[in-house]
Amino acid sequence: MTKLKRTIGFGGLISLGAGGVIGSSWIYTNSQFFKAYGAGGEIFGLIIAAILAVMVSLSFAELSTIFTKSGGEVVYAYAAFGKRGALFAGWALIGAYLSILAFFVTASSLLIAYLFPEIATGPAYSFAGVKVHFWELIIGVSITLLVFGINYFGARLTGNVQLVLLMGLLILGATLVIVGFTQGQLDHFWPAFYSHQNSLSSTIRFVLPAMTFLTGWESVAIMAEEAHLNKRLIGKVVVFSIVIAAGYYILVLMSSALIFPWKQTATLTMGTIDAFKAAGFPLLGTFAFIISFLGLATSFLTLFAATPRLIFALARGRMLPAGLAKVHPKYGTPTNALWLVLVLVLGIGWLGKGALIYFLDIGGFLIALAWSFNALSLFKIRRAHPELKAGFHVKHPIFPAIGGLFAFSVAALTLIPGTPISLVWPYEYVVLGIWMILGVIGFLTSRHAKPAPDDFLGETRQSSSKSR
Template identity: 60%
Template sequence: MVLLMTELQKRISFIGLVALGAAGVIGTSWIYTNSKFFAAYGAGGEIFGFVVATVIASLIALAYAELSTVFPRAGGEVVYTYVAFGKTTSFIAGWALVGAYLASLAFYVTASSLLLAWIFPQLEQGPYYVIAGTKIHLPELIVGIAITLLVFLVNYYGAHLASGIQIVMFGTMIVLGLLLVIVGFTHGQASNFWPAWSKDMNPFLSTMRFVLPAMTYLTGFELVAVLAEEANMPVRKIGISVILSVVLAGLFYTIVLLSSAWVIPWQETAKLKLGTIDAFKVAGFPALGWAAYFISVLGLVTSFVGLFAATPRLILSLSRAGVLPQTFTKTHPKYGTPVNALYLTLGFALGLGWLGKGAMVWFLDMGGFAIAIAWVLATLSLIKIRKKYPNLRGAYRTSATLLPLIGGIVAIIIAIATLIPGTPLSLAWPYEYIVLGVWAIVGVILYAKAPKGNEEEALKNLLGEYYEAIKKASD
């Protein structure tokens, strides 16, 4: 039986939190789409673009690192923006992230069978239907639903279980990545990589053009802050976990991609179908090609697990703030998980997932805009909270707010770029604009129907034991 409980259990270790964050950032498609990116931007454009994007994301992560130690509560941005700007801004930040995370989760329902179909082509046979020009076969939908239910069960039985599994999968990814790097650099040569751009490419412009898509590959570190309430460690380590998540993911991307440009000429990789996977096969290391494929599979699963852990915590936090029904504050008496919010997340994922990969690309692009908005609001919240409560200090403190602000400015540029036609991140007309508009309208309706409760009580529910720190800082 599920009882009304409002506190989550502190059962995630430091390594588990870093694994949830870093492995949640490392996705699946980057390792086989680098052939396309090498062709468009040169190996140097993609690899150095990732370096620049990692620096920018790290600057944004500084804001999360500090705020997560001041308010280590479930929900991350929901809490920070409520303290800084109040209920309305808090709902905007939370609703934006919920939309972004649900878009990814729904995408994984059928995308999870995409990689398996490379080995089991039978999954793409049999009865099917077509949405957005993409066939969804019944076998791949069934497999996707089964994987989704498995990910749900992992998270149902506790964040500590999810983090434990994440540690194993992330460790495996690191080992496989190191094998690619060692073989790539010992059997390849620098002349395969350099010059890293074609003669018709401008190195600076090619690199800068890839920074925007690279930023989307580095999203996910904010889920460390969302899960902070369940971290069983000194508070300072939560902030360190946020930064480590970004840095480790960025290094992993950069070094593995560089090894694929080192082992054979990157111009050849640019002509291959599956990027790094095919590059090592062409170089004479078919087993390592499969290792790269397995990294892609693990990246999908770890992102699936991480986002399925974070989304219910955002819903719980919005419920604590009084803008979603109070039923979503319920947690399981034994496992300490936000069980009703988990069921809602499962319902959304399966309810949208049947639309298939073609339609879900619309949702994913909308999610990129939503995450950029959340990043902007997080950096602004840091500045506002420091000004509003100058004596309030967390266990981790950024030396200057200028650094996160730089990251926030870049996030604003990303958000604007998605709305302006003709940029690399422009939303596709009209479908993606419709999806964004519908999600915004649903949010407005929910917010309008939310009970007009006492905002001070909502703040107390959000902050829990840290509410007194705010009161003292206000005196």
């Protein structure tokens, strides 16, 4: 059985998209980012990244209404460039998602340790100069297993859980924004940079980690096969998801910069959480803390749902071992792919909090690469198959083109040493190199496999024959 069940409704799908973007670390690491880039660097960088993401999302929105098959960009790239394109796109997104999921393993225990400091004591090991205590790791692994279990028992359950969590996020976030904007002061935020900083380079430098913060909405396209919605609405959900999440990020971070001087927040431990407490709103500091938990849960759930679907799509298209395309007969989930993701996430998740920047940077690079490639796939498919009709049609293709070009430029600059957004030498280059080598091995071992089955692209399978 290789057919997934259509069990996700509108609320579940938009919750997976928007909730998958709204993560955890952004609300407490803004103290670190304020210190490194200034409040302006983080907030303005997020705005630029959000505009970029919306532009890129247009290509996903259109293609998701032509090819409503599990795997999203894997399927689009196959239609445009054949097996090589599908492997390239899938490997980039899988690598990006795994890097974020690996961070979540110990990020969950980091939040719990804020309430119960005793778990951050006792036996420990170090990575990148940061200790990971065994109790922290045990808690993180336990939460990872819980997320795995929710995903294992079906997309409907995952979507319903996400909907409840997203509603909590929106209510708590709205409270912070209202208080921050009504009780805060503009001179707490402005000037938005340190006097010694270059405002432009600081802003551009934050675009890379911001792209990691803004990922997860692609899950709408990846899980389109399981959505019980008309095609046009699926395309709209793709775009709405990033708009909702980006607006949430920007407004909540801005409220923390208004309620308490950002330069002082930069010296605190838990960013927005401590900022509201220091400003005399301890209850809202607790709200921000709860947001971090809910955000971790929503992102964790969404990316843990999307990653095995990418693997499943590659396997169903005969680009990975066929066993990874197995679907549970009762729950309709890609069980073997889910188990593989669990093993991979736990296998690298032990690196801990010291790998935060590494995970964000590598994830940002791979996301930029995947976004730019999807925009290219849209133009290739439009040119090669003008007869295909999309439920969601982009009237002005210049916008996804600009988004794709910008994303590619960001990806290229990360590989060039000495630029404001270069990867960290040597660690991030080594990890990226290993992932690329694994991708090449995957391609070489599958290049003699049979072509993808006729139904790989769904109703439009016959129109892609020229590309294979």
